[in-house]
Amino acid sequence: MALRFSKMHGIGNDFVVLDCRRQPFALDDGAIRAIADRHTGVGFDQLLSVEPARDPSCAFYYGIWNADGSPSGQCGNGVRCVAAWLHRAGELAIGDTVRIESPSGAVAVRLLDADTVAVDMGEPDFAPARIPFDAPQAAGHYAIDVAGETLEIGAVSMGNPHAVLAVDDLAAPALDRLGPALTRHPRFPAGVNAGFVQRLDRAHLRLRVHERGSGWTLACGTGACAAMAVLRRRGEVDARVRVDLPGGTLHIDWAGPGHTLWMTGPAAFAFEGEWPGEAAAH
Template sequence: MLRFSKMHGLGNDFVVLDCRTTPFALDETTIRALADRHTGVGFDQLLSVEPARDPTCAFYYGIWNTDGSPARQCGNGVRCVAAWLHRAGALALGEPVRLESPSGPVAVRLLSAHEVTVDMGEPVFEPARIPFEAAAEAARYVIEVNGEPLEIGAVSMGNPHAVVQVPVSPSRGMARQAPAITMHPRFPQGANTGFAEVLDRGHVRLHVHERGVGWTQACGTGACAAMAVLHRRGEVDERVRVDLPGGSLRIDWHGPGHTLWMTGPAAFAFEGEWPTD
């Protein structure tokens, strides 16, 4: 039997596996079966807690989407990994610790058993590093979506994001646009697509369509990406509350040359076992 913990960050839900002593060995078919919300456990991402490859980090965490594809970063996921490690006795409250993700190290600190602040690194706007196809870096790009021009921001938070600023109370066009943006050819690796409403300079409402997953209750890197794009444009201040369908995150960024910090909850749902044969 495969033991697991079911966790979530604002409804963005995860299956967490303890791979500290046993190597991760699930194939794509098994991951898809686990992810199925009718016949499996159900999750947005699968997280594996493993020994660190980087000697400056305490642990490594792997990330897989519901379709079995690997992911590079997950903001809500890293908070859940930190809370899981704290419950396992491997991470103390208030102690800054570096964890290794597929996109590199991140610093985490538990404010309480269920609230974590994470240094998500400095947002990357250089098109080649996102990756996004563009002749030069810009605060706004126009892409063609379903035969019509659409203005977006593009940024990497360890994974690629497209950010669309929309009016308060946006139309239902998001449902039609989102999959086309997520798989747009100018994002060679696909993108997570965020639709951001600026309610005031310290308050944003956000809906995110994730590559390999679809619409989610919350997306930590999506909240970071939206704040970074909007702050760079001068639309929001250095501290922003981002409301997602599953709840709120606090994002702090002082601009270029500074790393971005995300603060939010991590919750345990239940423990379980999955038959492996």
């Protein structure tokens, strides 16, 4: 049987979304990689499955897989797309706020209109053991040796691990080398999403992200949250920040420790399609 899917994106961070509300998710790593191939498949940064909730306080569950078939704990642009998908499926009305369950826990989503979603991403977690990151205690800056250079990074979990490096020039050639090297650095035992952030002023950031399992991406929602959280903890940005990524803009709100962080941005449908059944059944 052919596998029906929706192709969606959140400011260029693109997804294949599968309806698994009645049919259990049953793709293996090989099938995920085949669908992810941008030359011979559909192409995506992450695959998302919409499933019945495990947590009774949540309306639905969503699974997340990277393009290399590895699982992910959270995806900020992806959860906005899940909310828009649920609206189109008649499960979520404009103005509603509901809890949906990710692999790393529940988040609240608020549908502002058919293609704009605000998400309560929870409180950023700076504890090294929770990221996970090899460091004796939480700090605003960590020295780390990457590809022959010593960098000063911030590290935080937004339900998935992030390293944040402040830079003056997002077009610097060195970033093309540092991004992949930082993503697989041994001090991050589960890998890490590497974010390079340029601070324009206290309310405006620019960001590039090299994602573990997917590579350079047009946008990373949790990466935008992580960059803002790291700089906010250092006292370098205000409580509301605009973050410009190659694919578009997100707005991040975080009052600081003791408060949850909200991300607001668009979600868009590209097309609906079918993947051949024999190719899905690896």
